[in-house]
Amino acid sequence: MLHSLAVDAALSQKLAPCLACHGAEGQSQTENVPSLGAQQPQYTVIQLFLFREKMNIADPMNDMAKGLSDDDLQAIAAALAVLPAPQPPADPGDSARLDGARALAEQNHCNVCHRPDFSGQNNIPRVADQREEYLLKTLRDYKTGARHGYDATMAEVLQPLSDVQLVELSYYLAHHR
Ligand code: HEC
Ligand code: HEC
Numbered sequence: 731m732l733h734s735l736a737v738d739a740a741l742s743q744k745l746a747p748c749l750a751c752h753g754a755e756g757q758s759q760t761e762n763v764p765s766l767g768a769q770q771p772q773y774t775v776i777q778l779f780l781f782r783e784k785m786n787i788a789d790p791m792n793d794m795a796k797g798l799s800d801d802d803l804q805a806i807a808a809a810l811a812v813l814p815a816p817q818p819p820a821d822p823g824d825s826a827r828l829d830g831a832r833a834l835a836e837q838n839h840c841n842v843c844h845r846p847d848f849s850g851q852n853n854i855p856r857v858a859d860q861r862e863e864y865l866l867k868t869l870r871d872y873k874t875g876a877r878h879g880y881d882a883t884m885a886e887v888l889q890p891l892s893d894v895q896l897v898e899l900s901y902y903l904a905h906h907r
Contacts, residue, residue, distance in 0.1 A: 741809060744802060745806060745809060748806070752764070753767070755767065756810075757814070758861055761861075762861075762867060763861070764864045765859070765860055766810045767814045767815050768814065768816075768849070769807075769850070770811070770852060770853070770855055770856060771804075771807035771808055771810070772807075772852045774807035775804060776880050778798065778803045778807070780878065782795035782798060786877060786878045786879075815856065816858075817859060818859045818907050819904070828905060830898060831898040831899055831902030832902060834902075835903075838891065843883075844856075844857055858903065858906040859903075859906050860903060860904060862900050862901060863900075865899075865900035865904060866897060866900040869896045869900060870893070870896060873891075
């Protein structure tokens with residue numbers, strides 16, 4: 731009991747700066763900073779590992795992950811997974827754009843790997859109601875190779891897609907209901 735309280739206190743102390751930037755309730759209010767609420771823990775562990783080992787270079791995350799042990803990665807990922815999922819914006823979005831982008835997502839099997847509700851599974855992230863500008867930036871980064879995933883899946887998936895299509899897919903995922 732005492733032991734687990736001490737562990738919890740140490741974990742909250744480690745998480746405080748993270749949540750100050752990423753949003754305490756799982757939803758980021760900051761441009762280009764992703765929401766982390768209800769994220770798949772296996773995906774989070776892998777991403778923090780890639781940042782820590784500088785296999786994926788992204789400011790400020792290489793510095794943020796530097797001092798974390800493997801146990802820290804697991805504990806942080808478990809804590810983030812139980813934060814509330816990000817919510818869709820109040821504006822439902824343009825239905826013609828959303829319909830077009832839904833078809834595009836289905837053609838490219840985004841909904842197969844990321845699940846029909848885009849909540850993700852295992853090493854495949856939740857992308858439902860992620861921030862739109864972050865989604866677009868990260869899709870562009872996969873496509874150019876600026877972002878290194880754990881494997882080449884996303885770079886391959888995005889290969890045939892145009893930049894306009896990446897814009898539409900980001901719009902769709904950010905307005906998911
Ligand atoms: C000053 C703001 C800031 C702080 C503090 C911060 N982050 Fe981040 N974090 C970012 C940004 C910006 C990105 C996006 C990097 C990119 O890919 O361009 C990110 C990305 C991530 C990702 C990947 C999310 C995804 O959807 O792929 C995880 C996980 C993460 N941060 C966890 C943490 C943890 C854990 C801490 C604390 C140890 C932390 N962050 C501290 C800004 C911050
Ligand atoms: C074959 C399975 C698969 C398919 C199909 C797929 N993804 Fe992914 N996606 C992944 C995996 C695995 C990752 C994590 C890669 C990594 O390690 O960075 C990922 C990561 C992402 C991310 C990063 C999320 C974040 O929080 O940083 C976005 C956005 C994304 N995918 C969108 C899409 C879109 C849009 C499509 C359809 C065009 C798609 N994915 C199709 C497997 C897939």
